[in-house]
Amino acid sequence: MIISLLVLALAVRLGYHMVIKSEEYAIKAVRQQTSDSVVSAVRGSILDRNGSELAISVTSYTVWVRPGIVTSNGEDEDEIKANIRSEALLLSEILEMDYDAVYDIITAEKVLIKLAQNVDMETAAELREQRLAGIEINEMASRYYPLDSFCCHVIGNVNIDNAGFSGLELYYNNTLQGLDGRWVTNKDNKRNALAYGTSKYFAANDGCILVSTIDENIQYIVEQRLAECQEATQSDRVMCLIMDPKTGEILAMAQTPKYDLNFPRAPISEEDEALMSLMTDEEKVEHWNRLWRNFNICDVYEPGSTFKLITTAIALDNDVTYPGETFYCSSQEVADWTLKCWYHPRSHGTQTLAEAVKNSCNPVMMQLVRRIGLRAYFAGIDAFGLNERTGVDFPAEGGNILQSINTAGPVGLATMSYGQGIAVTPVSLLTAICAIGNDGLLMQPHLVKAVLDPDGNVIETIEPEIKSRPISAQTAAEVLSIMETVVSEGSASTAAVSGYRIGGKTGTANKPEGGAYSETDVYGSFVGIAPIDDPKIAILVLCDTPKGILYGSQTAGPCAGAIMSDIFRYLNIAPKYSEAELAAINADKLVVPDLVERSVDDAIAELSAIGLEYILTPPPPTSAVVMVVTDQYPRGGEEVSKGAAVTLYYEIIATEDEYIGVDVTENEDASHIPED
Secondary structure: OHHHHHHHHHHHHHHHHHHHOHHHHHHHHHHHHEEEEEEOOOOOOEEOOOOOEEEEEEEEEEEEEOHHHHOOOOOOHHHHHHHHHHHHHHHHHHHOOOHHHHHHHHOOOOOOEEEEEEEOHHHHHHHHHHOOOOEEEEEEEEEEOOOOOOOHHHHOOEOOOOOEOOHHHHHOHHHHHOEOEEEEEEEOOOOOEOOOOOEEEEOOEOOOEEEEOOOHHHHHHHHHHHHHHHHHHOOOEEEEEEEOOOOOEEEEEEEOOOOOOOOOOOOOOHHHHHHHOOOOHHHHHHHHHHHHOOHHHHOOEOOHHHHHHHHHHHHHHOOOOOOOOEEEOOOEEEOOEEEOOOOOOOOOOEEEHHHHHHHOOHHHHHHHHHHHOHHHHHHHHHHOOOOOOOOOOOOOOOOOEOOOOOOOHHHHHHHHHOOOOOEEOHHHHHHHHHHHOOOOOEEOOEOEEEEEOOOOOEEEEOOOOEEEOOOOHHHHHHHHHHHHHHHHOOHHHHHOOOOOOOEEEEEEEEEEEOOEEEEEEEEEEEEEEEOOOOOOEEEEEEEEOOOOOOOHHHHHHHHHHHHHHHHHHHOOOOOOOOHHHHHHHHHOEEEOOOOOOOEHHHHHHHHHHHOOEEEEEOOOOOOEEEEEEEEEEOOOOOEEEOOOEEEEEEEEEEEHHHHOOOOHHHOOOHHHOOOO
16 A cells, blocks of 8 residues: 555656646756857958958857866765866966966856856967866957058947947948857766757858948048147147048048057056056046047037138138138127127228238128028038037047027127137038038038958948039039138148148137136137149048147147148149249258269268268268278259258278278379378
């Protein structure tokens, strides 16, 4: 009876598990016996417009651990503990991780947990050789930036999971990241594949390739010149944006300081490292966000006098003035305020509109905006796209802060005319200026020109898009002509490049501070278009809080001129010199003397006397005292600029030892031997 009752109870219990609980156990069995691994998609590359790689994906490895297997690896409790300690020690040594951290991870109460990411091939191979319990290694593609900090504020970076975190990496994340695949296999309790199990492999779809509008060579020029400008002006930072006015393509965009894309959280200098050592975690996050933030698109600033080009264009297009009309520079009574020219208490006197822009005269802008009227002026601002975001393909674009048409009033309208009391993003201002260089057509700014599939086939081409026509072609030509006089004769002459027609405008805008304007903190800027006869580039340079000289003409202007000069050479745009420029160039030219068969000492003396430098090649031995020039470059008779270096090739006639006791009177070349 007892046996029968026990058998009956066992049968009932067995039936309960086999029938009622069967589905639950089946699911658990599948989970225990199934290994579901992620097959990472390769993130698409980011290229410059000429195909140079700016961001690529490289193979790395991720180490996973199944703590349940680690904590059951052994015959008894003592052996299990010993095995866990041994495995934790090996893993910490191979992966160069803290032992306690590794121990906590491999004994965690989780089914599967990530132990290490971005492990290189050698380390992964060493781990595999150890055949450690519960350890799985997956191959994945991680992000790598071949040029380190180059173009960092445009490209952006990715997070630890290889997803876009900032810049183009974030904006085009869905395009770049692709779709991960999976590898599903049946395994035993030691994670070995079952002979009778199934295996399913779902291939990953790799991400697409972005072809950006950035020109690597122009970007390099800009970054080099910005570094020089920051050092020369001691600005807090310097920014530059370059666009093609006819297409809206952004050719270069940079700012200082830069950061390493491969190590975005690393200190950028010893000073930065010292500051970060004193920061809390929250302060570090704020610091990194400021470092990574792209000022050219995400932030606003008061444009100051550069905005006078917009006011002038609207006035000309509304036929309320013409370039030759004369105005008088005097303080203006606006409502209850007296608004003065920056030149006050002096006056520009009587001047034409073109001269007023060249002189950056505030009262003339106030007179113009009164003629235009509130609604017509705001309509012109709208047509230039300044009342809305540009829609550039970049995350977190800032919004312009302008006077409201309902609340601006006479004073707000007057100050707005010369760029005060408003704030714009650099990209929105330069986009508007580009319309002046594109026969009055406003283009959509963009940073990507094509999307390719993983095999390099074109999927999508981003064509230039016309947004509006804020001004007529005639008005655009008139404003360009005025801009040219500002560079050739006015305050922007520091941006002039000999042989090229350049139009531009400088600006010096004091920063708002405590309800007033700071006397020392300014944005010095230059905006320009070149060449005027066939615009290829539009440029904006900003110096944030320069020290010493504050004016944009002395801070941003020279930097912009240097950048344009380098770009003209890169684009093979030949100079067209005026007679005055040719005369100035020729006045600085020197004819190289013929120095072959002369003693090196005589050659050096003659070069120094006429203002030329020299290079001896190869470097002479210290014992050589008599050397004769055998060849030179440039050749005798060629013209070079003053201060240029002439390379001298020589032959050693006598060393110091050989020279002692030589009777120079019997030497045919005695005249070439120094008397000393």
